[in-house]
Amino acid sequence: MEKSHLESALPIANERNKASSRHVRQKLAWALIPLTLTYLTFSKHSPHMSAFHRPAINYTAQCIQPSALFPKDTPELSKAFDFISTPTFVNASIERLSGAVKIKTETFDDLGEIGVDQRWDVFYAFHEYLEKTFPLVHEKLKVEKVNTHGLLYTWQGSDATLKPTTLMAHQDTVPVPAETIPAWDYPPWSGFYDGKYIWGRGSSDCKNQLIATLETVSLLLSANFSPRRTILLAYGFDEETFGYHGAGNLSALIHSRYGDDGLAVIVDEGASFEEAWGTVFAKPGAAEKGSTNVEITIRSPGGHSSIPRDHTSIGILSELIYLIESTQYPTRLYDENPYFTQLQCGAAYSPEFDPKLKTLLDRRLHSGSDETSTCMAKHDPLALEAAKKGPEIKYLLQTSQAVDIISGGAKVNALPERAQAIVNHRINVGETAQVVFDHLTRVAAHVATKHNLTLHAFDGIEEPSSLILTHNEVLDPAPVTPSSPHPQTPFSILAGTNRAIYGSEIITTPGIMTGNTDTRFFWDLTKHIFRFAPGYDDSEGKEGMGNIHTVNERVSVVNHVNAVKWFMLFLRNLDEADL
Known part of the structure; x- marks a missing residue:
């Protein structure tokens, strides 16, 4: 009886034990939750911890480099390519580029209408020079003057189903301020050749690229090359003053003929080669930062300065500028x-x-x-x-701001009723101009409230006792050019051409332009836009930038001749590609 009671009681005892075990496990589970969360958080944010649990990344697979790409050859084409390295061609090329530099083609922000402002007329002489220097090109190609001074050369291909290749450059240069001329080693319009460099305004920005593309086409014509794919040469004449008259009209004409996505590829001036981390990289610009200028105006009452207010319009503007410069945009990749x-x-x-x-x-x-896209x-x-390397890297990853112009006041003893400043912004890739407008509105609101001013942020209203924000042009960042090498793509052809000219040590990676080029008008015409200066002289180091926009602008002859070689192969490689 006791045994049977014991046996009948065993299941009850087991159930109690199970219940007790469940209770212990539940307590243990709840106790482990914070520890687990702590571990996960730590492992996510500690690279040392996570390294034990993550497979190594195959970075070579993330950055595939195509083999050197050589086009099919003929005896005539082979002879023409070899001719580029001869003293005969090099000396003639020096004369051609030097002659182009000698012709002043400055453009200015205050230029009037074409045909009215005589400063535009410098391009007539430049066109005459090109016609005289490249007679075969002007004989064989269709040449059109677009909006008077823009140049469009068309070399019609045999296969109308293939999208054209377009090479771009601009004829104009930035001005040379008279006060800087004594600082030049050689006169800025001399085109002087010192045995290594050709000196002068426009020698590296970018008459070198313009002359190199014309030399290339001339060589191909002399070798009886007949392209399957149409080749366009498009040369604007006001790139340094926003490009509306030149590239703006050229793009409209080209678009009327070929339509949206009607071009295979565009190569314009841009980034070049750079050594980093012990490796030489070719960095064709696959993106451009956006840009916008914001004008800040302070309106405050005037009066005699013998009885001033605590803060004049200039003082308030200065306070706002200080706050703007003290609150930079975030650094984000x-x-x-x-x-x-x-x-x-x-x-x-x-x-x-x-x-x-x-x-x-x-x-x-x-x-x-x-990670930057999460609200956390x-x-x-x-x-x-990455930005610790210096401002040249920092501003690839950050919207920049620069107070470039400031004005205010009319006379000593008169309180300024109006003060203005213009802030230039270059917008980070991944952001839009709205980031700038929102940020400035927040900062300006603080100052407006403090000084009892009405804030008019981008509403088009200006009135007394107010703080006004306005903008003229807004250019969001450019669409990013695809850089996948597979299947054969414009990027892989460009990279393969780099290795064909410069060897397998060259690594091609997409680059980014902090400034804007004439390609801003061509975004609808192709997804494949490269801002790239393909000439490279490994003896130059950082001098390869050529001192653009400043004194002693120059380009090495080796750089220039290599650019001709590069274009010679690139055009033929593209001509054979099925894109």
Whole structure:
């Protein structure tokens, strides 16, 4: 009886034990939750912890480099290419570029209408020079004058189904301020050749590219090359003053003929070659930052300055400028920014790539998303670390702001009733101009409230006792050019041409332009726009920038001749491609 009671009681005892065990497990589970969350958080934000649990990233696969790409040859084409390296061609090329530099083609912000303002007339002489210097090109190609001074050359291909290749450059240069002329080693319009460099305004921005493309076409014509794919040469004449008259009209004409996405590829002036982390990179500009100018106006009562208010319009404007410069835009590397790809290429091929950057890059890629896009992200560790290299990198990753113009006041002893400043912004890839407008509105609201001014932020209203924000032109960042090498793409052809000319040590990665080029008018015509100066002289180092827009602008002859070689192969490689 006791045994049977015991046996009948066993299941009850087991159920109690099970209940007790469940209770213990539940307590343990609840206790482990905070520990688990702590571990996950730590492992996510600690690259050292996460490294034990994540597979190594194959950066070479993230930055595939095509092999050197050579087009099919004929005896005539081979002879023409070899001719580029001869003293006969080099000396003649020096004369051609030097002659182009000698012709002043300055443009100014205050130019009037074409045909009225005589300063435009300098381009007539430049056109005459091109016709005299490249007679075969002007004989064989269709040449059109667009809006008087724009030049469009068309070399009609044999296959109308193939989209054209377009090479661009601009004829104009920035002015040479008279007060800077004594600082030049050689006169700025001399086109002087010192045995290595051709000196003068426009020698590297960008008459070198214009002359190189015409030399290339002339060589191809002399070799009886017959393109399948139409080749366009488009040369604007006011790129340095926003390009509306030149590239704006050229793009409209080209669009009327070929339509949206009607071109295979565009190559215009832009980035070139740069050594980083012990490796030489070719960095064709695949993106451009946006831009907008914001005008700030302070309206306050006037009066005699012997009885001033505590803060004049100039004082209030100065306070606002101080606040603007004290609150910079965040440093952020969005996934679409080409510099993100550059970092991956650096990790793949550069022996001196920064270990800390590598750790942060690993973490970013393992996260599987753009950390800067989450509402939780207060900062971007990868971008901040990259920006430590200096402003030339920082402003690839940040919207910049520069107070360029300030004015106010009419006379001593008279309180200024109006003060103005213009702030230039270059908008980060991944952002829009609205980021600028929102930021300035917030900062200006603080100052307006403090000084009892009415804020008119981009509403078009100006009245006394107010703080006014206005903008003229808004240009959001350019669409980013695809940089995938597979299947054969314009980018892979460009990269393959780089290796054909300069060897397999050259790594091609998409670059980014902090300024804007004439390609801003061509976005609808193709997705494949490269802002690229393909000439390279490995003896130059950082001198390869050519001192553009400043004293002693110059270009090395080796750089220029290599650009001709590059265009010679690039046009033929594209002609054979099925794009």
